[in-house]
Amino acid sequence: MISVYKKLLAYVPEKKFLAFAAIFLSCASAFAVVSSYYVLYLFLQQLLRRGMPLQLGYAKVFAVLQALAVLLYFASAWLSHLLGFRLETNLRKRGIAQLSQADFAFYDTHPSGLVRKLIDDNASQTHQIVAHLIPDQAEALLAPVLVLILSFFIKWYLGVFMLLLSLLTLILYKMMVGEQEFIKEYSRLMEEMSAEMVEYIRGIPVVKIFGTGPGAFKRLYEAIRAYAKAVFNYSLSCRKAFVSFQLVFMAIPAIAIPCMLPFTERLSREDLIVFLIMAFFLTGTLFSSLMKVMYVGMYAKQGEMAVDKLEELFEETAQRRLEFGDETEFANYQIDFEGVSFAYEDENVLEDLSFTLPPGRSYALAGPSGGGKSTIAKLLSGFYQVQSGTIKIGQKPITAYSEQALLDTISFVFQDVRLFKISLYDNVALAKPEASYEEVMTALSQARCDDILDKFPERENTIIGSKGVYLSGGEVQRIAIARALLKDAPIVVFDEATAALDADNEFALQQAFAELMKDKTVIMIAHRLSAIRNLDEILVIDKGKVLERGSDEQLMAYPSLYRQLQINYHLANDWEVQYA
């Protein structure tokens, strides 16, 4: 229990005092409540001592104490809400900060929607838990103890009765919660069912189209039935204990009266009645406290799970924290891979890969998809952690350079470019904030973006993402090339589009990139193999290895893999729909 608090409060150091204040207030509230019960006892005594003049003082004190208890409880709840809100905000902020540190492999393997949901949902859950946990927990734990003390204080036999009752309910409660084993089994079945349901729902369109589902759906029905059976059995197994538990509290006089029957002669009638009424009254408090303990336990567990999930994410991002050095000068732009290994999670992409790319030349990476071409390009950015080996630029490891120096030196134009929801102009100008208007417009024009501007009345001031502004993949990539042109970095990495570009776009894109290549060290991930024949060197990559390298002329001169790729490419390209 304490560990949960510790974990949560670590994220709100500036508001820790709120937690203590809230605990204090809620304890004070429990005190007020229980002392009001003592006043009630005094009042009952007075009421039953017939013949004595009845004073209203006790009733008034009782009212005041009860109202005070509510006030204190609310004050405690309010403070813990404030704490909860801050906790939520801080967890989100922390999430953002952590994410900004992660390397790019993290983003490659974690869908953005899931990451956002994980942070959003769990942060908001912790707020709810803290807001309700603190006041209820302090009260739920303290109140039963105070009630027992009060019972003993009033009459020893009331104390004994309440104590026995508490023990009985604890036993019933234990029986009710059931075995740990079952809970595990239950959550396993539940997860299984949920997974099957997700798969099923995703498959519904297919099922509709084919008119029937595959055998896999039998498994969904089985999973649902297994789950339903398990909860039903659980529910059956708890019944006796839960029913008895309720019975004890609801029918307390029917238990208390028989207990007192042997002592009717020894006790005064007044004491007898006071005992019964107080027992009736105090068990109610005991009951609601126990119920609260149950809920609180559940909340605490959820809170812990929420924080654990977040911390897992934080941990993961922290492990992927990138290192940068403080070198700012590059001796030259030669690129070396020295024994580089890289894996996504447990999937090896590159293994002990070494090669050198002398500066000032253009290179094409060719080979089947999944062979490691894109990975090589991505690793150059310095935003990935390699498992082993060194990547060097200008004979120094890329980790030796400052982040800014690396960013200034390499331009990337990848396929999945996303534009910011700002104006087209600003999207380009980002690459060089000090650029003049003319520079930006020249870059746009060189990147063959004029026809894109022509599409919109606002031209370069068109806001991306606003109504009716649609850019195709090829158009977005051209704008990315405009950025790179403006940035004018000495090394350019380009991932040629494979996606369904219409011919119009593709040609424009090719021209734009040809513009960008001028006087640079170029690394291109090639898909249109016909276009790379004039590049200085071609590296054929498959299974994370450089299998062949050389100019087009050299590689075409013998039965190389490259030659086979080129032949296949032309066959595929010349394919035509044929029919009988």
Added chain:
Amino acid sequence: MHRLYKEKLGLTDEGAKGLVKSTWASFAVHLFNFLPAFLLLYFIDVALNASAIPKIGFLAASLLLLLLFYFVLNKEYILMYDETYKEAANLRIELIEEMTKLPLAYFSKHDISDLAQTFIADIFALEHALSHSIGKLVSFFMAFVLISIMLLAGNWKLALCIIAPTLIYLGMVLLSRKIQLRKYEHYYAQLRENSEAFQEAIEHSQDIKSFRLQNQIYGTLNKKMEQTEKIHIDSERASLIPMLLGGIMQNLSLAAVILAGSTLMLRGDISLLYVLAYILAAIKMKDGIAVMAGNITELYYLSPMVKRIKEIREAKTQEGSKKAFSRFDIRLESIDFSYDEDTPVLKNCSFAAEQGKVTALAGKSGCGKTSVMRLISRLYDPDRGRIFIGDVDTRTADVTSLHRNISMVFQDVTLFNTTVMENIRLGRPEASDEEVKEAARLANCDEFIRKMPQGYRTFIGENGAKLSGGERQRLSIARAFLKDAPILLLDEITAALDVDNERKIQYSLNRLIKGKTVIIISHRIKSVKNADHIVVLDEGRVIAEGRHDFLIETCDLYRDLTEKSDLAENFVY
């Protein structure tokens, strides 16, 4: 009550019936709850006035009460939990079956994994509410009315001391929820905005780093979060005051009974027993309300979930009856279509595709080609106009009988976490293993399937996660071979593949299309220039149609596309 449950909670007939039963059982428990107090009062009466206490009588009465009460509680438990959980399977299966009746567009419009997650969470919440709160709450109010009447009949002044604070408390709870809901609109709007900004920041994280925008973007986000916290506090504060007042009122009911009771007793209006009776009643009422407060909260959280489940139940299913198709020409007549109202995608689009011939769609990206495919297969329905297959208006045909005649091979392929064999067999469920294998051979899948650890019996992971893009695509072509439907829709099926895979798919395609009515979209104009008929689309309109040679002569856009295509093809860096 039955109808109310059905309407308000979106329950089935069975479900509502069960809930009515459990409500009555809870009602009995609420009433029984007051019996021990009567026993106690009777005992007090005897203890105050009689000289001897009939021990055997009280013992017997106590035991009888315990026994009866146990019986009632047990019954309530059975009806409330056992019945709900017995229904747990039925509720899910029933809702899932409802889901399969939703129009295909519903799945295209919603993010499917999101939809599934929400759906699962909703069912759990509904299940919990069904077993824990709803029956209890409704029966509590029924019992409350009955008990109030009884209390009023005894002594109306004391009764009011109990009833009035309770009513005020309940009113305050409702009022604070109302305030909260209203205030929360603002808060939720802000939350949504934050989520979007957050999502965008995550999606852009690589660009943010590349352009060193961290401080700017994350700074704005942080500010947004802080602002949200303020709004949240404001909205919570607004609902706090009525809750506080309500809570105080509720706690004061006992004090009020004590004060009023003793005053009345002092005046000699009522006896001691009366005072004690109302004190006991006040205690019981207070304990009962404390439990109910939690149930009310649960119900408030439930309403959006019930709304979503109801939405699924009530979503318009695609109409249409079983139709027999005899001809397979496809004809679009003046189709208008848009995904959202602002941006029309197809405008007055008409063309025909002849039976047994290949028709290609050409045009720039975003011109509406893919939408045409979606409309023919009724993944969406057009806003205006009609689509005929043979002489059947597709709108009058149910989706199943329509799809019996259409094979679709699109860019994204949905696969299931089962064996390769079953995934292909989906194309024609009654096909034998041999037929499945034959289809796989025709689709050039045989080779890679045999390389898998258990061949055709290999499980391929959730949504076929263990397969590459090319392999997925080939499986989907195998399905189409197996299905052998007279109409074939092919949308950019090789666009994202490497050369090897593309070649393999091309081989099988030429076999697949024989004798079928084919509509094809390809980014390589060249590959479809042999098509019998080419339809050129521009901004959602058909601007020209005919054979390649004719279009080259007459259609500027087509000629331009072909020329650019050649230029791109012959381009050398």
